[in-house]
Amino acid sequence: MNGHPTRPEDFDLYALGALEGEERATIESHLATCAACANKLAEAQGRIALLAFAAPRVDASPAVKERLMRQIHAAPSSASAQRAERRTREAERSAGFFARWGAAILIPAAAVLALATILLWTQNIRLDREVAEERAAIAAQQKQLDEARHEVDLMSAKDTITVALAPQPGMPQGAVHVMYNAKMGMLMCDGWVEPAPKDKSYQLWLVPMDGKPISAGVLSAPSGPIDHWMMKLPQGVTAKAFAFTLEPSGGMPQPTGPMVLVGPAT
Amino acid sequence: MRATDTALIEKIVQRDEMALAALYDRYAAMLSSVLNRILRDTQAAEEILQDIFFQLWRNAAQFDPSRGSLPGWLLVIARNRAISRLRRHNPAEGEELLENTVVLPSTLESAVAQEQLIGRVKGAMENLPVEQRAAIELAYFEGLTHSEIARRTGDPLGTVKTRLRSAVETLKRNLLP
Numbered sequence: 001m002n003g004h005p006t007r008p009e010d011f012d013l014y015a016l017g018a019l020e021g022e023e024r025a026t027i028e029s030h031l032a033t034c035a036a037c038a039n040k041l042a043e044a045q046g047r048i049a050l051l052a053f054a055a056p057r058v059d060a061s062p063a064v065k066e067r068l069m070r071q072i073h074a075a076p077s078s079a080s081a082q083r084a085e086r087r088t089r090e091a092e093r094s095a096g097f098f099a100r101w102g103a104a105i106l107i108p109a110a111a112v113l114a115l116a117t118i119l120l121w122t123q124n125i126r127l128d129r130e131v132a133e134e135r136a137a138i139a140a141q142q143k144q145l146d147e148a149r150h151e152v153d154l155m156s157a158k159d160t161i162t163v164a165l166a167p168q169p170g171m172p173q174g175a176v177h178v179m180y181n182a183k184m185g186m187l188m189c190d191g192w193v194e195p196a197p198k199d200k201s202y203q204l205w206l207v208p209m210d211g212k213p214i215s216a217g218v219l220s221a222p223s224g225p226i227d228h229w230m231m232k233l234p235q236g237v238t239a240k241a242f243a244f245t246l247e248p249s250g251g252m253p254q255p256t257g258p259m260v261l262v263g264p265a266t
Numbered sequence: 267m268r269a270t271d272t273a274l275i276e277k278i279v280q281r282d283e284m285a286l287a288a289l290y291d292r293y294a295a296m297l298s299s300v301l302n303r304i305l306r307d308t309q310a311a312e313e314i315l316q317d318i319f320f321q322l323w324r325n326a327a328q329f330d331p332s333r334g335s336l337p338g339w340l341l342v343i344a345r346n347r348a349i350s351r352l353r354r355h356n357p358a359e360g361e362e363l364l365e366n367t368v369v370l371p372s373t374l375e376s377a378v379a380q381e382q383l384i385g386r387v388k389g390a391m392e393n394l395p396v397e398q399r400a401a402i403e404l405a406y407f408e409g410l411t412h413s414e415i416a417r418r419t420g421d422p423l424g425t426v427k428t429r430l431r432s433a434v435e436t437l438k439r440n441l442l443p
Contacts (some may be wrong), residue, residue: 012434016402017349020411038367042334046370048434049341050441051406052296053380053387055303060294064312068290071316072283072323 004030004037011037011044147230154179154186163242165191165261171246172196174261176226178242180206185235187216192225193261196246202260203251206233207241216242218251239265271336271375278326286323293337294319296380297344304348304407314347337375338368349409371442390440398433401426 005011005027013019014027031038154160165176176191189204196202196219205213217231241264246257269277269288277285294315301311318340322329329336374380391399404410404418412430416423 007431009431009434009438012438013430016405016430016434017409018405018412018415018430020413039369042367042369043371045342045368046335046338047438047441048406049338049345049368049370050383050387051391051402051437052300052341052345053384054391054403055299055407057295057384058299058302058308058311060298060312060315061308064316065287065290065294068316068319069283069287071320072286075320075324 004034008040011040012048015041015044015048147228150184150186150230151188151228154181154184154188157181157184159183161239161265163239163263163265165242165244165263167261168259171258171260174244176244176261176263178204178263180239180242180265182236182238185233185237187231187233189216189226189229189231193219193244199249200246200257201249201251202244203247203255204231205243205245205255206237206239207243207265209238209240213243213255215251215253218247241265268375272331275326275329275331275336278323286319289322289336290319292375292377293340296337296374297340300341301344301348304345304409305351310351311348314344314351318343318347334367335370335374338370342368345406345409352409386441390437393440394433394436397421398429398436401429402433402437405430 010019010027014024019027031041160179160181163178163180165174165178167173167175172194174191174193176189176193179188180186187206193202202219204216204219206216207213214233214237216233217229219226219229241262243255243259243263244261245255245259247255248257269285271289271292274285274289278289297315297318298311301314302308305311305314321343322340329339372379372383374383391402394402400419401415404415410418412427413423415421415430416426419426421429
């Protein structure tokens with residue numbers, strides 16, 4: 001049986017979604033071929049849609065509109081694309097029966113194209129990320145290589161001096177060796193030191209023969225081993241001594257705190 | 267002068283954000299109400315509300331005002347989406363746009379028209395016998411079929427069918443202008 005529904009309420013019941021099984025299949029197969037009944041269904045859809053007004057009024061949060069407007073700003077779309085879509089739709093409609101076959105091909109094709117675009121886009125993002133990671137890894141390796149080269153240069157240079165820094169009475173304990181080359185302006189530090197008091201940092205100073213102490217850096221960790229800590233300093237400064245002082249967290253331009261470890265360079 | 271839905275759709279096709287904002291202001295409360303009634307979940311309702319208007323923004327060129335009413339389409343899509351969310355089913359977006367032609371018996375472009383319709387629909391629903399009203403609410407707001415309503419209420423399937431048919435007959439009579 002594929003005739004018109006016998007009772008007009010059938011359209012409303014179908015629009016309501018209450019029909020099922022054979023009842024639903026029968027009306028669906030008829031609607032697919034009968035324009036008059038499709039119009040009746042459109043009217044029934046409208047009547048049933050009005051039942052929404054039986055719901056208690058709930059206003060949407062203003063945040064939804066704000067999010068929507070942000071979302072459309074971010075959406076990749078254009079007026080020309082929209083106009084092209086409309087022209088495509090009108091052409092399909094005017095083509096009548098054949099348009100359905102066209103749509104049957106075009107819609108899956110568009111879906112495949114969209115999927116391919118998404119895949120390529122995703123792949124592109126992934127490749128960009130991988131390239132960025134590779135570049136970062138190469139930069140890190142280059143930095144390590146440079147440090148290793150400087151370390152070798154410093155240790156093998158005949159004019160490099162080694163200074164042992166000894167703890168001062170009443171101060172935190174530690175044992176540190178400094179290797180320094182004035183011509184290269186390079187300094188390397190190894191050893192260990194007890195934890196610094198709260199809100200304090202250890203700061204290493206080069207005390208020159210003439211002039212004010214030069215900061216050689218602030219220990220980033222409050223305590224523990226100091227392992228091949230390389231610092232670049234002004235070249236040509238002859239050292240009289242090296243010292244660790246306790247300074248306010250983050251260090252100071254000039255020493256203000258007590259000396260913890262000290263070692264003469266001569 | 268108030269722009270018609272058709273004029274606003276044309277402007278949205280031209281990427282006029284103010285036109286979308288105007289349609290949102292016109293219909294968001296109507297959709298928010300039905301979404302919240304079906305889902306009883308404000309966050310989920312707001313997600314769907316935003317998504318529907320975003321879909322309208324993206325696909326406005328596909329909407330043909332001569333084939334049906336915009337608020338009618340919005341209401342059908344909102345209900346379908348909400349019930350699909352309840353049933354953990356995702357309808358295809360393209361199907362919604364192309365296949366849902368909805369003709370409303372009256373215009374809803376003004377707030378006054380919407381208020382009047384709210385009064386008429388609520389009045390019509392309240393005048394239904396309690397069992398018929400319950401059956402139609404289960405069908406519309408929960409998306410239940412005849413047999414699912416029968417299982418839910420414990421009533422015979424034939425009784426449920428008769429109730430629903432009577433309810434839609436009465437509503438049709440009372441809601442038509």
